[in-house]
Amino acid sequence: MGRIANLWMAAAVIGMAAPVSAQLLGGTGGILNGGRLGDVTGGLLGQSTATRDTVVDTVAEPLMTVGDTLRATAPADLLSLRRQRLATLVRDNRGVLDVDDHGNPVRRDEIVGIGLSDEQIAKATAAGFAVRGTESIEALALGATIFTPPGKKPARKAIGALRALVPGAQFMLDPIYEPARAPLAPAGGAAEGSAGPAGGAxxxxxxxxxxxxxxxxxxxxxxxxxxxxxxxxxxxxxxxxxxxxxxxxxxxxxxxxxxxxxxxxxxxxxxxxxxxxxxxxxxxxxxxxxxxxxxxxxxxxxxxxxxxxxxxxxxxxxxxxxxxxxxxxxxxxxxxxxxxxxxxxxxxxxxxxxxxxxxxxxxxxxxxxxxxxxxxxxxxxxxxxxxxxxxxxxxxxxxxxxxxxxxxxxxxxxxxxxxxxxxxxxxxxxxxxxxx
CATH class of the missing domain: 3.40.50.200 (Peptidase S8/S53 domain)
Structure with a gap:
């Protein structure tokens, strides 16, 4: 059995014994509504258990600790698991996510332009690109315009035409960033917050x-x-x-x-x-x-x-x-x-x-x-x-x-x-x- 299969088997067995999330590992398991970590595919940063790290505790004799498992895993295997994890994220959120040419998750049907003039925006809309929204980030002196491609053409295919239509302008897809590998599930309960704004340094x-x-x-x-x-x-x-x-x-x-x-x-x-x-x-x-x-x-x-x-x-x-x-x-x-x-x-x-x-x-x-x-x-x-x-x-x-x-x-x-x-x-x- 190959390295990836071994790692997947270990993750699956341990996932059944004690649900965990990939970077928050522990011996108490997870309960979504009770404020602990849940094992929810497609929830915030939730991924299928097969792509998650193993827990620190040894659950069965043939299984290794997370450190031992990772030391026995080749870098190429980790890379393969990364690709599978990202594919799962897109699959579980097909309504709002797509992929770029490298397989990275991106916001579906969104092309972002930076610092565009009114004339450049007008050229794009005249060609059928609809303005979905604008962002003005004054503290950073940045402005962005978010377009939707015409028809049902994927953004990764339509962006080339937009760049040719408005040469010199910066257009890009809007990628998704995840918490430093296999992400964590959401939790119930209230958000933390003090009575007033956080003052001082x-x-x-x-x-x-x-x-x-x-x-x-x-x-x-x-x-x-x-x-x-x-x-x-x-x-x-x-x-x-x-x-x-x-x-x-x-x-x-x-x-x-x-x-x-x-x-x-x-x-x-x-x-x-x-x-x-x-x-x-x-x-x-x-x-x-x-x-x-x-x-x-x-x-x-x-x-x-x-x-x-x-x-x-x-x-x-x-x-x-x-x-x-x-x-x-x-x-x-x-x-x-x-x-x-x-x-x-x-x-x-x-x-x-x-x-x-x-x-x-x-x-x-x-x-x-x-x-x-x-x-x-x-x-x-x-x-x-x-x-x-x-x-x-x-x-x-x-x-x-x-x-x-x-x-x-x-x-x-x-x-x-x-x-x-x-x-x-x-x-x-x-x-x-x-x-x-």
């Missing part, structure tokens, strides 16, 4: 929504939705807890620091697009975020690149995860953009995670395994993935103020860890919180 988070949890009792969190109202997710809640949470023995890297949360999913896996992320960046810039964490990955995109450049030009530090699809996967964005602080993960022994993806550059590593984080509604789960290393770096960066100061704290590690491991003591072992 602020950290920004672009992710799914953050749910209520005792770890946020003293936190100042303000949420804004960019794909509908904010809705709690396991991924967003875990990431936020690693940044500003505090409860008993658990603490994030910057407990109590005001946090601005931009939910770019709104409860749907078909969201998380470049347009939503660019709008989120504009809101964070306008509201004083000085460091922004983005534990999301996807393909390069001119709008995302322009928004990232504009955010960096305002002096905002941007931290992003490199993903978990292995070194054979293409470089992921926004981590690969110049000026973005790209982060990978390490285990408790300081070894780079075998499943860590790659960016065009690598800056730092932080704990990405053998650690726990918050679950919406209360409780804890064991975590694994570069999604959870990036927020530790972002929060610590907000504390020290510069990448140079962060580099001075970095310690050596094993494998590709960039300038070194930071926040090594920030990982709270799952056992200390009662998670097996």
């Amino acid at each position: 602020r950290i920004g988070l672009i992710d799914g929504g953050v749910g209520n949890h005792p770890a946020f009792a003293a936190a100042r969190i303000e949420q804004r939705g960019f794909a509908g109202p904010p809705k709690p997710t396991g991924h967003g809640t875990a990431v936020a807890s690693l940044m500003v949470g505090s409860a008993g023995v658990f603490h994030g890297a910057a407990p109590g620091m005001p946090l601005l949360v931009a939910d770019v999913y709104g409860g749907s896996a078909a969201n998380g697009s470049a347009v939503a992320i660019a709008r989120a960046m504009g809101w964070l810039a306008a509201n004083g975020a000085r460091v922004v964490n983005i534990s999301l990955v996807g393909p390069p995109n001119p709008l995302l690149e322009a928004a990232t450049k504009a955010l960096l030009a305002r002096g905002v530090l941007v931290v992003a995860a490199v993903g978990n699809d292995g070194p054979a996967a293409p470089p992921q964005y926004p981590a690969s953009y110049p000026g973005v602080i790209a982060v990978t993960g390490v285990d408790a022994k300081g070894h780079a995670l075998i499943e860590a993806g790659r960016a065009l550059h690598l800056d730092f590593a932080a704990p990405g395994a053998d650690m726990a984080g918050a679950v919406p509604g209360g409780g804890w789960e064991a975590l694994r993935g570069t999604s959870f290393a990036a927020p530790l770096v972002a929060a610590r960066l907000a504390r020290v103020g510069s990448s140079g100061a962060l580099a001075a704290e970095a310690r050596p590690g094993s494998g590709r860890v960039g300038r070194g491991i930071v926040c090594g003591a920030c990982a709270i072992p799952p056992k200390s919180l009662g998670v097996k």
Whole structure:
């Protein structure tokens, strides 16, 4: 039996024993309506169990721990699983998603133009392209127009004609960005939020929504939705807890620091697009975020690149995860953009995670395994993935103020860890919180 078949069999058997989501791993299983993580195909960041990582606990004698399983998995196999996962995402959301020429999920029937003049827009509409909407992101000095192609022609085929019709203009598809590999399911319960706006020096988070949890009792969190109202997710809640949470023995890297949360999913896996992320960046810039964490990955995109450049030009530090699809996967964005602080993960022994993806550059590593984080509604789960290393770096960066100061704290590690491991003591072992 091949490597992929072995991995799929392990994932399927473990999925039956204890439903989990790929990057939020733990020994307590998942209950959607009870505020824990569900195993829902097609829900926000929910994928079929066959494409998910295995859990940390050994469920049966022939099965290995997640670290052992991944070490036995070739990079090409991880890449194959990535392709299958993305195909599943599109299949489960056919009404609103399509693929580009490389198989990346994109918003169906949408072509985005940046900085178009009235004359250019008029040319497009005269040729049958309908204006679906416009976006003005004042804080980043960006404007975008969203077109629908004429007839039933797919956007990936119609975009060439639009570029020929309006030469010199920038047109692109609107890709979907997911939480640094196989995404997490939504969770029930209310969204976390303090009584008033988060004041003082602020950290920004672009992710799914953050749910209520005792770890946020003293936190100042303000949420804004960019794909509908904010809705709690396991991924967003875990990431936020690693940044500003505090409860008993658990603490994030910057407990109590005001946090601005931009939910770019709104409860749907078909969201998380470049347009939503660019709008989120504009809101964070306008509201004083000085460091922004983005534990999301996807393909390069001119709008995302322009928004990232504009955010960096305002002096905002941007931290992003490199993903978990292995070194054979293409470089992921926004981590690969110049000026973005790209982060990978390490285990408790300081070894780079075998499943860590790659960016065009690598800056730092932080704990990405053998650690726990918050679950919406209360409780804890064991975590694994570069999604959870990036927020530790972002929060610590907000504390020290510069990448140079962060580099001075970095310690050596094993494998590709960039300038070194930071926040090594920030990982709270799952056992200390009662998670097996």
